Amino acid sequence: MMKNSIPKATKQGECLVLFDFQLSTLQGAAHVFLAVDTYTGYVFMLSVEPDKRPNTVLKKIYFLLEDKKLAECLSTETGFTLVVEEYEELAAKIEQILKPVNGKLIFNKSFCQKVSNPVLKSFRDRMLRQKLH
Numbered sequence: 001m002m003k004n005s006i007p008k009a010t011k012q013g014e015c016l017v018l019f020d021f022q023l024s025t026l027q028g029a030a031h032v033f034l035a036v037d038t039y040t041g042y043v044f045m046l047s048v049e050p051d052k053r054p055n056t057v058l059k060k061i062y063f064l065l066e067d068k069k070l071a072e073c074l075s076t077e078t079g080f081t082l083v084v085e086e087y088e089e090l091a092a093k094i095e096q097i098l099k100p101v102n103g104k105l106i107f108n109k110s111f112c113q114k115v116s117n118p119v120l121k122s123f124r125d126r127m128l129r130q131k132l133h
Contacts, residue, residue, distance in 0.1 A: 006083060013039075019033075028050065033048075033060045044067055061097050065101060082106070
């Protein structure tokens with residue numbers, strides 16, 4: 001696990017940012033889990049969950065690695081980097097999940113926000129446009 005050194009992605013699948021955001025629903029809070037490929041900007045919609053407990057977060061990482069589009073471009077030879085802004089208490093378990101596919105884990109809040117903010121802005125803008133129509 002590294003703290004800040006984020007490699008510059010030179011191809012699809014080399015660097016992924018995992019994040020979530022919370023929505024209010026009639027049933028209570030909902031956490032939307034997403035990942036972004038930093039090279040292509042492709043957004044992986046992982047799921048909407050009622051919580052972000054440790055098992056939920058770990059399950060989302062498994063789901064990401066099982067995604068067909070991602071699996072096509074992952075290379076176990078060169079590996080990839082998963083960047084998250086939180087969940088440091090889960091570092092050892094996340095690294096266990098990433099190890100078979102030669103994945104590395106980095107915690108970097110500012111990089112995650114740099115990547116996630118345009119996605120969240122686009123989502124918000126889209127929701128506002130739908131409300132107006």
